[in-house]
Amino acid sequence: MCGIVGYTGTRAAMPIILEGLKRLEYRGYDSAGITTISNGKVNSLKAAGKLRELERQLASQHLPGSCGIGHTRWATHGKPTTENAHPHCSGTISLVHNGIIENYLLLKKDLQTKGYIFQSQTDTEVIAHLIHSLYDGNILSAVQKAIPKLHGAYSLLITDSNQPGTLICVKHQSPLILGFGDGENFIASDIPAILNQTRQFIFLEDSDLAVVTAQDCQIYVNGIPVERPVKTVSWSPAAAEKDGHKHFMLKEIHEQPRALRDTLRGKYVDGKLVLDDLQLSHQEITDIKRITLVACGTSWHAAMVGKYYLEKYTSIPTEVDIASEYRYRRKIIDSSTLVIPVSQSGETADTLAALKEAKSMGAKILCICNVMDSSIARESHGVLYTSAGPEIGVASTKAFTTQLAALYLMTLYLAQQRQQLNSTQIAVKVSELQAIPDAMEQVLRDSERYARFAERYHNYPDFLFLGRSYNFPIALEGALKLKEISYIHAEGYAAGEMKHGPIALIDENMPVVVIATPSEVQDKVFANMEEVMARKGKVVAIATNSTAPEAVSDTFIVPEVSDELSPLINVIPTQFIAYHIADFKGCDVDQPRNLAKSVTVE
Known part of the structure; x- marks a missing residue:
């Protein structure tokens, strides 16, 4: 702080x-x-x-x-x-x-x-x-x-x-x-x-x-x-200057393609993933029976996406814990447990304390962080550094997307070591990941469209963000960004949970941002949007050309990528929505009230 x-x-x-x-x-x-x-x-x-x-x-x-x-x-x-x-x-x-x-x-x-x-x-x-x-x-x-x-x-x-x-x-x-x-x-x-x-x-x-x-x-x-x-x-x-942008946050949103390319550089060589700093032997990786990801705030949302990756490709039961809660509950940990702390700064107090406790109980620790030789990196058995560079804005953007990429790389590496993905499958997935920065750049060209959106939506007192599967954590992240920097009340929900409470709030004064890109549950998401519109709610859709819904209030088109990598793309519109609304309202975008970049005390 x-x-x-x-x-x-x-x-x-x-x-x-x-x-x-x-x-x-x-x-x-x-x-x-x-x-x-x-x-x-x-x-x-x-x-x-x-x-x-x-x-x-x-x-x-x-x-x-x-x-x-x-x-x-x-x-x-x-x-x-x-x-x-x-x-x-x-x-x-x-x-x-x-x-x-x-x-x-x-x-x-x-x-x-x-x-x-x-x-x-x-x-x-x-x-x-x-x-x-x-x-x-x-x-x-x-x-x-x-x-x-x-x-x-x-x-x-x-x-x-x-x-x-x-x-x-x-x-x-x-x-x-x-x-x-x-x-x-x-x-x-x-x-x-x-x-x-x-x-x-x-x-x-x-x-x-x-x-x-x-x-x-x-x-x-x-x-x-x-x-x-x-x-x-x-x-x-x-790298720590605004480089002509109005705010650091806007600069850092635009830096995401570069940050992602830097994070991926040198990680895939001669048809194999090379993550030498993970420091776990083949046998230690094979012996993993359970994985726990611990993090706070935006990093916790990244960890939630990581759970989908890890369970899908390693078949290892995986849970995600808020670090401050993890510290104070009884844990079942032994040498077959892998704990993955995720932190931008590598100094987050609760995450560091959770790491130390898990380590003392015999767990293997592989961390993801952005700062070389930070406390979390030093305390871990192995580390996968993101290469976001310094992130100055309090509201995290490029650190988040590089964490997603790092979690995906770590998942593929574990699957490679455990022989659950072959070299051809990994090559395809790495190629898809390497194409994401170009797709990000397409989204970044629409920044001014979000500025016009902010003029029309900045006076609404409440927002709801909905997503499913890989994009449920993106709904949480979008809501967090909006309330962090614009001070507008916002909630993120799993779209399928809307009928279990939030639907009672929906009327003509409730904009609902729905992530509606192609997925196995696409039809379910469209049904959720119909339910919102039937109650006069304003639907703001994040969609591709092939899934762009009709009759909604606003649609932001993004490039179509694989469902599992879509969070890397879909989060950018939510960042722009939060940024431009906060900027239009005259809020202190880079230093929102009561918040600090690195929470180094409990």
Whole structure:
């Protein structure tokens, strides 16, 4: 959720940190602040609201110094006020924090008995005072003593004005990366924050504590120095810019053909699927008796489509769990269970916790995610990376379609290893998948048609999305997108369930988006549309030329592809519907209220 940026070097820190925070705005936040160190002095400025408010104040109150830290806060403990914004200070110590300290009240009471006065309602200020209470002139020693007293998830970035030029950071169940330049170094909670500064990164692991100066970096685990590999990230800085589009979300919708081609590249060689990073032996794959997919939000919808793929082609019983629910129920897991976590960021807190629990019970873990060396990727036995590139808009688009493609590839690979599909069958299916980007491009040419649709439909207070089979999850995803960014109430339903409740809502004020592309249940879907129209509901059909229904209010034509791959195509009209309605209403498309891109706390 929140964003962290740190810099130490020879340049002015404040502009670099501010630019980095701007690149993290997509994560969702409600206040921001920066601290720099110069001449042994702490210079700090904080503001509630968007970064533009902090930037306005910085125009008249420059923060000098070549070392500093910055933060965008998403309120958990305490309202989104200037007092609760980070950084928080105690004496010479300043720090920023992502995560939640679960035992902060106990720590706070103890610190109050020692005379510490609190200026905020946050759990973060507790950490600053705790470190200060243990400080004897050596900031590293104080941090090392404080860490065992903290319970919860956190990433910390700390400065001490007595040691200018030095940054200390700690990672525990919340993402944090180091970036390396020439005579300068960077720290951030996500790659896009500093991608314009460097492509050389270390991805910190849980329990890592790093001491970073302009010239050096030393990482410790429990006080013992350790080495972490430096990785080169291939994303270009331009990949995190709007590239002429009005919003990041619109840019990312249009990037889906490219993202899909990149995800497929190198996965099919000489007539065989090659997914070496899955790291499971032929015997381990053969021994799988049960599969569970765990995910949250949009990734959960992708996982639901994956269930159809896996059961159809591997004949392995497969279930899909919302990660936050999976964590808190009794599970039946053993070494013959395969668990597939699906996450865009690779840092989703509930999905990561579900993974760890399943792994501790003996399950094999193969994850699908978009961020190299993310926590979920590192914790898994094997990984299938999507190649969506950075996704800035909070409402996921290209990450979703690349997840669908990855789930399809993983399914075919498992079927190949278990000899349930032969090489000819796999060749046909891979060829069909490789043709999807071209079909996507046909849909993307109709963007303006959806803008005209938005003019006529933006005032409706409720929408219903219906789909069946592979496209039932797409109905859920379409409804999610609309409510996420336009704040219009929307529900997704399996079309066959309409008569079991939602039909009571249908009248002339209820647009119903129906996915009606060719399928084994096409006639059933058409019957559902007739039921809607008989009650004066407005049917908006997503269909092909061969299935375009008559007498409906609106039809969006998409290219005809196989039923199992149609979700990759049919989701794009639902993305456009949500985007253009939200844009017409003047909503903040890329940063919808109350939402964050990466949910890294429970």
